[in-house]
Amino acid sequence: MPVSISATTLTKDFSSVRALNSITTSIEKGEIRGLLGPNGSGKSTFMKILMGLIKPDYGHVSVEGFDPSRDPVQVRQLVGYVPETPRLYDFLTGIEYLDFVADLYGLAPQVKKERIDEFLTAFELKGQGNDLLAGYSQGMRQKVALSTALIHKPKVLILDEALNGLDPRSAKIVKDTLVKLSSDGVTILFSTHVLEIAQAICQRVTILDKGNIIAEGTMDGLRAMAGGSTASATNLENIFLSLTGSSDVKAVVEELTAH
Amino acid sequence: MNFTKVWIITKSLLLSQLRATATSRRGSIRSIIRRPRVLGMLDVAAFVLATGAMFYISSLIVGTPIASTVAEYTKSGLVILPAIIMSMILLIGLIFEITSSYQFSSSDTANWLPVTASEYVLASALALVIYYSILPIVLIGGLMPLAYTFGLMQAWEYAVVLSIFGIFLGASVLEIIRAVLNRFSSSFYKKGGQAAIAIRAITGVLILVVFQLMFYPTIYTRFIGAVTSSFGPIWFVPILWASVSVAAFIDGSALVSVSFAMLSIALTLLLYYIAVVARTKYWVPMPPSIRISSAVYTPKSSPSFLGFLSATQLAIARKDLRGLVRRKEMLRFLALPGVFLATSIFSLSSSGGMSFFTYFGVFVVGISSFFLATSSVGSEGKAITNLYQAPVATKDFLIGKVTTPSIFGSLIGILFFIVIGALFESTHLAEVVVFLAISLVLSVELSLVGLYIGARFPNFSEAPRSSYMSQTAALIAFPIGAILIGITLAPLFVAALMATGLEGTFLAFVGSVAVAVILSGIFYALASGQVRRLLSQLPF
Numbered sequence A: 001m002p003v004s005i006s007a008t009t010l011t012k013d014f015s016s017v018r019a020l021n022s023i024t025t026s027i028e029k030g031e032i033r034g035l036l037g038p039n040g041s042g043k044s045t046f047m048k049i050l051m052g053l054i055k056p057d058y059g060h061v062s063v064e065g066f067d068p069s070r071d072p073v074q075v076r077q078l079v080g081y082v083p084e085t086p087r088l089y090d091f092l093t094g095i096e097y098l099d100f101v102a103d104l105y106g107l108a109p110q111v112k113k114e115r116i117d118e119f120l121t122a123f124e125l126k127g128q129g130n131d132l133l134a135g136y137s138q139g140m141r142q143k144v145a146l147s148t149a150l151i152h153k154p155k156v157l158i159l160d161e162a163l164n165g166l167d168p169r170s171a172k173i174v175k176d177t178l179v180k181l182s183s184d185g186v187t188i189l190f191s192t193h194v195l196e197i198a199q200a201i202c203q204r205v206t207i208l209d210k211g212n213i214i215a216e217g218t219m220d221g222l223r224a225m226a227g228g229s230t231a232s233a234t235n236l237e238n239i240f241l242s243l244t245g246s247s248d249v250k251a252v253v254e255e256l257t258a259h
Numbered sequence B: 001m002n003f004t005k006v007w008i009i010t011k012s013l014l015l016s017q018l019r020a021t022a023t024s025r026r027g028s029i030r031s032i033i034r035r036p037r038v039l040g041m042l043d044v045a046a047f048v049l050a051t052g053a054m055f056y057i058s059s060l061i062v063g064t065p066i067a068s069t070v071a072e073y074t075k076s077g078l079v080i081l082p083a084i085i086m087s088m089i090l091l092i093g094l095i096f097e098i099t100s101s102y103q104f105s106s107s108d109t110a111n112w113l114p115v116t117a118s119e120y121v122l123a124s125a126l127a128l129v130i131y132y133s134i135l136p137i138v139l140i141g142g143l144m145p146l147a148y149t150f151g152l153m154q155a156w157e158y159a160v161v162l163s164i165f166g167i168f169l170g171a172s173v174l175e176i177i178r179a180v181l182n183r184f185s186s187s188f189y190k191k192g193g194q195a196a197i198a199i200r201a202i203t204g205v206l207i208l209v210v211f212q213l214m215f216y217p218t219i220y221t222r223f224i225g226a227v228t229s230s231f232g233p234i235w236f237v238p239i240l241w242a243s244v245s246v247a248a249f250i251d252g253s254a255l256v257s258v259s260f261a262m263l264s265i266a267l268t269l270l271l272y273y274i275a276v277v278a279r280t281k282y283w284v285p286m287p288p289s290i291r292i293s294s295a296v297y298t299p300k301s302s303p304s305f306l307g308f309l310s311a312t313q314l315a316i317a318r319k320d321l322r323g324l325v326r327r328k329e330m331l332r333f334l335a336l337p338g339v340f341l342a343t344s345i346f347s348l349s350s351s352g353g354m355s356f357f358t359y360f361g362v363f364v365v366g367i368s369s370f371f372l373a374t375s376s377v378g379s380e381g382k383a384i385t386n387l388y389q390a391p392v393a394t395k396d397f398l399i400g401k402v403t404t405p406s407i408f409g410s411l412i413g414i415l416f417f418i419v420i421g422a423l424f425e426s427t428h429l430a431e432v433v434v435f436l437a438i439s440l441v442l443s444v445e446l447s448l449v450g451l452y453i454g455a456r457f458p459n460f461s462e463a464p465r466s467s468y469m470s471q472t473a474a475l476i477a478f479p480i481g482a483i484l485i486g487i488t489l490a491p492l493f494v495a496a497l498m499a500t501g502l503e504g505t506f507l508a509f510v511g512s513v514a515v516a517v518i519l520s521g522i523f524y525a526l527a528s529g530q531v532r533r534l535l536s537q538l539p540f
């Protein structure tokens, strides 16, 4: 399988923190890769570097053959991205905003119209299309952000906790869409804290902790890593907790609720 | 009132302003002033510099024939000081401070922490005063040596005390404007559609212009001067009470002086009280949901006169234009030409006839484009990520961003010169055309300059205040804009001074256009480099 995204010895420091510590990984075309890890482990930083939004201090990344820090515009043309906290233009209506983004991607007017209609219908936003985004609920905003990531039929999708705030129906639509897109050859890098989602749709999973890749592989592979076939290692939550060394959850809860 | 709380809020407001421009290590778009203490040190330095310079100048003046004239000016300066400082704070506040968007004012910490309206208003006023303290300090410091030289030291001290109240008067008025704008723009939520948006924008502009006019001292002195030509009757203008008091102090009439000082202080307290009430009553920080239209979506094709723009450039320009008329926090830019034109038409002498108005009109066109352009990067706020994650090239960003301020300035220019043309139609049509043309050129030039400054010193903070450019830029912007307009218009000035006639004017016009083209080229290159640097990495 050809490689779509690759990173070699990728390192990024923020003044005192090392956000990424010599990350090396590669993602195949058409793969859905789950990116897991505790808060502050470097997931968003990795994704921003892939988008060319921040520059690595050391190492190299390539997205569909382009170096995002050198050719950001080419990379962004090929990639659809949903940031952690999407920021929309509140003074535009939903339709105006989608139209704006479609123009940035250079879509032809007719294509634009079709795509926008499709997304509004799929996400049940038809009735609110002409309302200012300022009045949208959080989930509605997330739907708009997802629509903009998909509107130009990207070859790669980078989704940073993109299912946040979606109702079950929309989440299901997005998950099914991702699976469908992946079978059409779209590469998807997907970060989430909801381990069931990762378990359900990701072919492979990368677990980051404090900027290091501590585990990577298929569900079966990870299961083996986390202690063979013992009962506790059968689902991703237990694997995750045992790998990231956070199996002391019970003690913490007791501490927090102590009087 | 809990003054510890007030101070804590003041500090947090200040810090959020000062640190707003913190950016990536490599992006290095930092403001030098990052701590309130540095701000204080700068104030001291400015004071020392201003007094030093003026001490030197006054030592040169003493004993020369102009000494008595300067002494008279010093007296007038002291008299008008409190009023000038008040309106200065007001104008600065109007341009840089006035509003933040609903999205952020609703999540403003002050709304859910136990803070009373009076504490918040006082803190907000204090933060504003401290943030821009350098300007009044230069004025006050510059007057001191003159006052000392001419034996007016006590009057100076007196005027400074009253000026401090003047500052708070200005800051209180700003708080009132904030509350009023909140109130009126929220009343448009229930309605919707393009018409409501338009009415909202126009009403907002009117409110800002009227407030600025109401608190603009020279208007009153002009107006009164026209009636009586003495300072006597200004006692019935409340915002000049402090000035009356200083004048009386200099004349030695203690009773008049004290009573007007009391009146002036009472006025400040009253306005502060009104500000508190207005904030309590009209604070409605709910994000508005407005239905813009119910029409079925049809993708727009570009308007033909902008056909030379690419789809991306046009998309950015159209978005900014929509923001300009729809965003509450952009009202001040929309109102700027009105504020400038109204205050000057009312306060400056019209004896210059048409040529004075034309120059002033051209200036307003340039400065309006300029300020709008300086805001065009910072006003994106964090939503600028939209432009980072889409395939937007440096050139598209630059041209897209310059288009809206250019169109805005050009529209102001066209409107202005249609009026001027109608007034002076038969005699000066050729001249009107020349000045209209130069104002269009100037609006593009100053948009480029403004974009350069905006991209060099952006301020992306959205809460609790949004000034869109760093403090450094806020202080240097106006002089830079004014000087560049002056340089561009210089050939026309010279032609006017030499009374060269129509032919000379045309020649000078060509000269001015040439200057504008050169400056535009320079600033295009500068802005290009700056935008490239800006876009190379997310700035926050």
Ligand SMILES: Nc1ncnc2c1ncn2[C@@H]1O[C@H](COP(=O)(O)OP(=O)(O)OP(=O)(O)O)[C@@H](O)[C@H]1O
Pocket: A014, A015, A017, A018, A019, A037, A038, A039, A040, A041, A042, A043, A044, A045, A046, A084, B540
């Ligand atoms: N702009 C920044 N300035 C300084 N430090 C940063 C910046 N962005 C990220 N960091 C630091 O880098 C580390 C990784 O952050 P990142 O946002 O990538 O984590 P994450 O895995 O996405 O976490 P979360 O699950 O909470 O979203 C953290 O320690 C964070 O404090």
Ligand SMILES: [Mg+2]
Pocket: A043, A044, A045, A084, A160
């Ligand atoms: Mg994250």
